[in-house]
Amino acid sequence: MSRIQACFEQLNTDGRKALIPFITAGDPNRDVTVPVMHAMVAAGADIIELGVPFSDPMADGPVIQKACERALEAGTSLHDVLAMVTEFRRQNEDTPVVLMGYLNPVEAMGYETFADACVSAGVDGVLLVDLPPEECEQVVPRFRQRGVDLIFLVAPTTTDERIRRIGEAASGYLYYVSLKGVTGAASLNVEEVAARVETIRNLAQLPIGVGFGIKDAASAQAVSRVADGVVVGSALVNQIAANAGQTDAIAPAVSAVLAEMRSAMDE
Amino acid sequence: MTERPDYKAFPDQRGHFGQFGGRFVSETLMAALDELETMYRRLKDDPQFQADFDYDLAHYVGRPSPLYLAERWSEQLGGARVWLKREDLNHTGAHKVNNTIGQALLARHMGKKRVIAETGAGQHGVASATVAARLGLECHVFMGEEDIRRQRLNVYRMKLLGAEVIPVTSGSRTLKDAMNEAMRDWVTNVDDTFYIIGTVAGPHPYPMLVRDFQSVIGREAREQSLKQAGKLPDALVACVGGGSNAIGLFHPFLEDEGVAMYGVEAAGDGVDTGRHAAPLNAGRPGVLHGNRTYLMEDENGQIIETHSVSAGLDYPGVGPEHSWLKDIGRVNYVAADDQEALAAFRELTRVEGIMPALESAHALAYARKLAPTMGADQNLIVNLSGRGDKDILTVADIDGIEF
Ligand SMILES: Cc1ncc(COP(=O)(O)O)c(C=O)c1O
Numbered sequence: 259m260s261r262i263q264a265c266f267e268q269l270n271t272d273g274r275k276a277l278i279p280f281i282t283a284g285d286p287n288r289d290v291t292v293p294v295m296h297a298m299v300a301a302g303a304d305i306i307e308l309g310v311p312f313s314d315p316m317a318d319g320p321v322i323q324k325a326c327e328r329a330l331e332a333g334t335s336l337h338d339v340l341a342m343v344t345e346f347r348r349q350n351e352d353t354p355v356v357l358m359g360y361l362n363p364v365e366a367m368g369y370e371t372f373a374d375a376c377v378s379a380g381v382d383g384v385l386l387v388d389l390p391p392e393e394c395e396q397v398v399p400r401f402r403q404r405g406v407d408l409i410f411l412v413a414p415t416t417t418d419e420r421i422r423r424i425g426e427a428a429s430g431y432l433y434y435v436s437l438k439g440v441t442g443a444a445s446l447n448v449e450e451v452a453a454r455v456e457t458i459r460n461l462a463q464l465p466i467g468v469g470f471g472i473k474d475a476a477s478a479q480a481v482s483r484v485a486d487g488v489v490v491g492s493a494l495v496n497q498i499a500a501n502a503g504q505t506d507a508i509a510p511a512v513s514a515v516l517a518e519m520r521s522a523m524d525e
Numbered sequence: 526m527t528e529r530p531d532y533k534a535f536p537d538q539r540g541h542f543g544q545f546g547g548r549f550v551s552e553t554l555m556a557a558l559d560e561l562e563t564m565y566r567r568l569k570d571d572p573q574f575q576a577d578f579d580y581d582l583a584h585y586v587g588r589p590s591p592l593y594l595a596e597r598w599s600e601q602l603g604g605a606r607v608w609l610k611r612e613d614l615n616h617t618g619a620h621k622v623n624n625t626i627g628q629a630l631l632a633r634h635m636g637k638k639r640v641i642a643e644t645g646a647g648q649h650g651v652a653s654a655t656v657a658a659r660l661g662l663e664c665h666v667f668m669g670e671e672d673i674r675r676q677r678l679n680v681y682r683m684k685l686l687g688a689e690v691i692p693v694t695s696g697s698r699t700l701k702d703a704m705n706e707a708m709r710d711w712v713t714n715v716d717d718t719f720y721i722i723g724t725v726a727g728p729h730p731y732p733m734l735v736r737d738f739q740s741v742i743g744r745e746a747r748e749q750s751l752k753q754a755g756k757l758p759d760a761l762v763a764c765v766g767g768g769s770n771a772i773g774l775f776h777p778f779l780e781d782e783g784v785a786m787y788g789v790e791a792a793g794d795g796v797d798t799g800r801h802a803a804p805l806n807a808g809r810p811g812v813l814h815g816n817r818t819y820l821m822e823d824e825n826g827q828i829i830e831t832h833s834v835s836a837g838l839d840y841p842g843v844g845p846e847h848s849w850l851k852d853i854g855r856v857n858y859v860a861a862d863d864q865e866a867l868a869a870f871r872e873l874t875r876v877e878g879i880m881p882a883l884e885s886a887h888a889l890a891y892a893r894k895l896a897p898t899m900g901a902d903q904n905l906i907v908n909l910s911g912r913g914d915k916d917i918l919t920v921a922d923i924d925g926i927e928f
Binding site for chain 1: 539547548549550551552553556557696702705708709712713714715716811812813814815822824825826828829
């Protein structure tokens with residue numbers, strides 16, 4: 259059983275929902291990320307999504323674009339991100355880590371090399387934003403063989419037929435994008451999300467995490483009532499940006515936001 | 526080349542040209558691209574749609590554009606007879622309008638009230654603002670801050686046409702970043718917005734439909750050459766930014782094996798300096814803006830900044846069909862640097878009284894080298910993709926002249 263699957267089963271047994279923070283690796287420098295990952299686990303994170311910085315983050319709003327720019331400025335490469343996961347695993351063998359990013363850095367490394375590196379670093383899942391199931395036949399078998407989960411997005415515009423196909427290509431969980439837009443966009447509509455999550459449940463047999471537009475404890479709580487997991491990104495990256503000049507303050511600031519969400523979700 | 530492929534059969538059903546092309550976008554856009562593809566495949570064989578397109582090209586754009594024999598320049602170069610396909614004479618001054626007319630017709634059929642576009646040199650932005658004005662559509666044009674500075678005349682033209690020009694301040698602040706921002710807008714407003722992509726890049730079906738709309742250039746040139754020169758040309762030369770004017774000229778000739786083709790990329794300061802915009806000459810395959818193609822990237826897969834005196838060629842990728850035509854060896858991809866392009870710009874202006882766009886000047890710069898290697902009975906067609914008025918301030922800057 260994969261770490262991600264085990265995580266959702268345990269949460270299910272406990273009657274809790276997954277809190278899934280996203281931060282961009284290497285933002286604002288390469289030393290900050292691993293301590294922040296540990297701090298996020300201590301504050302209640304169940305799964306960590308680690309963004310791989312890319313020069314052209316087309317699906318991201320300004321907050322994560324800037325995070326990518328800071329991380330690239332600090333020289334963060336995909337190799338460095340994998341090394342961060344290796345380091346994280348020295349102290350944490352349980353919390354699943356998902357790499358999230360764009361296809362080109364992976365293409366540059368090579369699918370085979372990347373998949374091997376994921377296994378040896380202890381990466382549990384990979385979400386490539388610009389890799390739809392139609393284009394992934396080279397990728398899926400390589401990850402399957404190695405037990406690395408491939409996570410896919412489902413959008414408000416995704417047809418039922420596509421949800422089925424995505425469900426077949428994916429493992430681990432599905433990431434439902436709560437709104438039409440980029441990361442960090444306006445607020446989501448919980449009723450709409452609830453209806454869509456129901457539809458997805460009937461078409462695919464995977465846990466569903468919901469992301470985009472979760473800003474605070476209230477929205478995290480509302481979404482946790484209808485989905486299996488809550489993904490929060492820009493709200494945390496904002497904390498990193500605000501404290502980029504005093505990196506010691508980053509972990510406490512990020513933890514504070516997460517801890518509030520955790521207790522609201524567990525209420 | 527081992528066996529001649531059936532060029533007309535590409536892209537395949539999923540938008541692939543060999544290993545290139547495809548549809549690499551985030552999930553939210555997949556439905557919109559499916560919808561666009563379905564609509565386009567239906568309309569492309571609809572005689573009424575084709576008749577509307579042809580009517581607009583004739584009466585609004587002013588087609589066919591002439592195939593002009595540049596006699597004095599040919600004589601000076603001493604070799605092939607050089608013909609210019611005069612896309613600079615189109616309404617709005619470049620080939621870009623052929624495509625925006627076509628996409629605006631699609632937008633109307635799909636009931637979209639708002640169009641968006643990315644632009645580098647501003648020619649595609651102007652061509653989009655123009656068709657939007659004519660159809661009464663709301664138009665937003667994304668343009669890198671750096672390009673806004675370089676192409677301020679076109680920025681003002683767009684504003685006069687009623688479009689809103691949105692400065693893009695992310696990344697390198699040029700064409701690639703404008704395209705990122707247009708994609709972000711499209712994801713957000715996908716229900717009521719049509720994205721008019723300005724070149725043969727982007728996710729499937731854009732490379733196919735932009736090529737089809739621009740192919741009017743090559744269809745006309747082929748007919749005109751047979752009539753005016755009495756035979757097919759021996760060589761075609763076109764500049765390659767994203768590659769829309771080049772594919773428009775080349776595509777109708779691909780099966781004519783005797784016709785050699787040269788796509789000219791921007792060498793900027795020189796291909797060996799790293800400061801250029803020549804992915805087919807010095808890049809490698811990767812994925813950007815929804816398709817797999819040759820890209821300028823570093824060893825970690827990050828897209829690197831490009832350099833060219835011409836804003837319209839300042840793009841780190843290239844249309845996927847060109848990547849394929851390069852790999853199968855049908856088209857030769859070469860490069861001309863800033864200095865060569867500027868020299869060609871001045872030369873054509875002085876010798877023929879035609880001021881070319883700096884983009885087109887890259888094609889002219891290569892033609893200048895190629896023509897003397899050819900015989901006097903041979904014919905060379907250069908795609909004069911646009912006129913140079915928009916570049917006067919850039920050239921004046923280089924000459925140290927202030928207004
Ligand atoms: C006059 C002219 N020629 C060429 C280009 C390059 O585009 P493409 O390679 O798609 O023809 C541009 C782009 O702005 C242009 O304005």
